[in-house]
Amino acid sequence: MIALLMRNRLVVGLASFIGAIALMGIFAPWIAPYDPYTNDILIKFAPYSLEHPLGTDHLGRDILSRLIYGIRPTLFLSLLTMIATISLGAFMGLVSGYFRGFLDEVIMRLVDMMLSFPSQIMIFAVIALLGVDVQNIIIANVVIKWAWYARLIRTKVMQYRDRNFILYSRCIGSKESFILGRHLLPSIASEIAVLASLDVGWTIINISTLSFLGLGIQAPLPEWGAMLNEAKNVLTINPMQMIAPGVAIVILVSAFNLLGDAIRDALDPKEVQS
Amino acid sequence: MIKLDHVCVHFPKSSGHFIFKKTYQQILYDVSFDVKEGECLGILGESGSGKSTLGRVICSLLQPFKGSISIDSVELYTKRGALEPGTLAVVFQDYTTSVNPRFTVRDIINESFIVLFRRTGKCIDVEQEAVRLLKLVGLDEEFLYRYPHQLSGGQLQRICIARAIAVQPKVILFDEAISSLDAHTQVQVMDLLKDIKKQYNFTYIFITHDLPSVTYLCDRVLFLYKGRVEEVIPVEDMSHVTSDYAKSLLHSILDINM
Numbered sequence: 001m002i003a004l005l006m007r008n009r010l011v012v013g014l015a016s017f018i019g020a021i022a023l024m025g026i027f028a029p030w031i032a033p034y035d036p037y038t039n040d041i042l043i044k045f046a047p048y049s050l051e052h053p054l055g056t057d058h059l060g061r062d063i064l065s066r067l068i069y070g071i072r073p074t075l076f077l078s079l080l081t082m083i084a085t086i087s088l089g090a091f092m093g094l095v096s097g098y099f100r101g102f103l104d105e106v107i108m109r110l111v112d113m114m115l116s117f118p119s120q121i122m123i124f125a126v127i128a129l130l131g132v133d134v135q136n137i138i139i140a141n142v143v144i145k146w147a148w149y150a151r152l153i154r155t156k157v158m159q160y161r162d163r164n165f166i167l168y169s170r171c172i173g174s175k176e177s178f179i180l181g182r183h184l185l186p187s188i189a190s191e192i193a194v195l196a197s198l199d200v201g202w203t204i205i206n207i208s209t210l211s212f213l214g215l216g217i218q219a220p221l222p223e224w225g226a227m228l229n230e231a232k233n234v235l236t237i238n239p240m241q242m243i244a245p246g247v248a249i250v251i252l253v254s255a256f257n258l259l260g261d262a263i264r265d266a267l268d269p270k271e272v273q274s
Numbered sequence: 275m276i277k278l279d280h281v282c283v284h285f286p287k288s289s290g291h292f293i294f295k296k297t298y299q300q301i302l303y304d305v306s307f308d309v310k311e312g313e314c315l316g317i318l319g320e321s322g323s324g325k326s327t328l329g330r331v332i333c334s335l336l337q338p339f340k341g342s343i344s345i346d347s348v349e350l351y352t353k354r355g356a357l358e359p360g361t362l363a364v365v366f367q368d369y370t371t372s373v374n375p376r377f378t379v380r381d382i383i384n385e386s387f388i389v390l391f392r393r394t395g396k397c398i399d400v401e402q403e404a405v406r407l408l409k410l411v412g413l414d415e416e417f418l419y420r421y422p423h424q425l426s427g428g429q430l431q432r433i434c435i436a437r438a439i440a441v442q443p444k445v446i447l448f449d450e451a452i453s454s455l456d457a458h459t460q461v462q463v464m465d466l467l468k469d470i471k472k473q474y475n476f477t478y479i480f481i482t483h484d485l486p487s488v489t490y491l492c493d494r495v496l497f498l499y500k501g502r503v504e505e506v507i508p509v510e511d512m513s514h515v516t517s518d519y520a521k522s523l524l525h526s527i528l529d530i531n532m
Contacts, residue, residue, distance in 0.1 A: 164372035171333040172389050172441050173359025182385075186376050 025071030089149025097157030114147035281341035316492035363438035367450035386440035
């Protein structure tokens with residue numbers, strides 16, 4: 001699968017673009033020109049210049065540095081959330097799609113229950129219930145979103161469940177863990193990869209939305225959504241402050257969405273045959 | 275060895291759902307027969323006669339509605355894991371879907387070895403054993419690291435047979451296993467099956483719609499028609515069939531051969 005992905009130029013390009021952003025986040029203290037917390041009220045609302053490439057905000061903090069430091073919560077939190085969501089969703093989907101029967105009924109009715117609420121509102125409700133905290137954002141996202149993935153993956157598993165190679169395994173009495181882990185999971189791995197990369201984009205927007213509304217990452221921490229929130233307060237005085245974090249979110253989310261589409265194209269079974 | 279006792283199978287009809295009552299279509303009616311150890315039983319029937327369903331029942335993939343089935347006096351479908359893993363192996367008609375496309379030939383055969391290991395606890399050198407089995411089915415070791423899409427249909431069906439032998443089962447079920455091969459390959463594979471049977475003393479159940487291959491390979495033949503057993507007769511006595519369906523089937527084939 002990986003070799004197949006490496007052959008696709010779009011996948012490699014987008015993945016390395018996202019990788020570069022991640023590296024910038026990891027090495028932020030060395031890359032960022034200024035400290036993201038030092039404020040200098042004398043140079044507040046500085047326009048774009050060589051000293052401050054993206055200007056400064058209402059407290060005179062360098063926006064570029066804040067943007068670079070902001071990669072950490074934005075990207076890594078959403079990756080973490082995505083991994084947790086997909087693992088839970090994939091596990092539930094596999095179990096309910098493969099074993100069917102009573103277990104399937106229970107899981108699917110639970111999924112129906114989760115899907116009958118509008119997800120954004122549910123996330124607000126969960127955070128309001130648990131309190132504003134980074135870990136609560138992740139919990140809220142996982143609890144609300146796993147149901148989507150459980151249902152999608154269950155459908156996929158049911159397509160493979162009656163393939164002859166699985167029937168053979170069941171017939172000779174292979175262990176269920178072998179069938180699930182070696183046969184089914186690799187068969188649906190490409191689907192999961194597509195879902196995962198699309199999900200990251202969704203989570204980035206979601207975490208940023210929460211931060212923008214003041215329910216997510218809190219004020220001094222540089223996070224793109226929170227930066228937008230701060231910029232909103234001074235929108236009439238300095239509209240330029242909104243552009244940098246806004247564009248950054250759009251670019252990163254589009255990169256993940258494009259990556260999802262590109263992975264799906266690259267792993268298309270019609271191309272696998274060749 | 276294998277004993278089926280009044281097996282009935284029915285499926286809920288897709289159409290004709292009432293709110294509280296499902297209607298069923300019966301596939302198998304009161305099927306009873308037994309297979310002796312080391313025997314090859316051919317199950318002959320036209321399409322839709324329920325022979326593949328019968329195969330699935332024997333494979334413990336489909337629980338019958340009524341009746342019982344036992345292999346080596348172990349009752350199937352009573353509780354999970356009653357039957358030792360690897361007692362029965364199966365070769366399917368459609369070789370393209372019967373192996374995992376992401377596995378190499380070695381992995382395909384290795385799955386059977388894992389089951390064998392669980393049953394007997396015997397350690398085996400996977401590479402060496404796999405090559406031996408490949409040679410047995412007329413392939414050589416260069417196939418070991420190939421993927422299924424790099425093999426032809428006949429080669430793949432031989433891999434499926436090798437994989438079934440690798441479990442060292444008591445019974446191998448062939449569900450139209452050679453019907454999708456061309457005539458020349460069919461004869462080759464049947465000769466191969468005969469040899470293997472002599473070597474290992476397997477019991478075969480051979481499901482097919484093809485009369486000549488039954489007469490070539492099997493000891494006894496069972497005629498299945500519309501879900502009912504019409505007649506079970508040794509192959510040598512094939513000319514003395516008594517039931518109407520078997521007669522008409524034989525006549526239709528003999529007419530073509532003339």
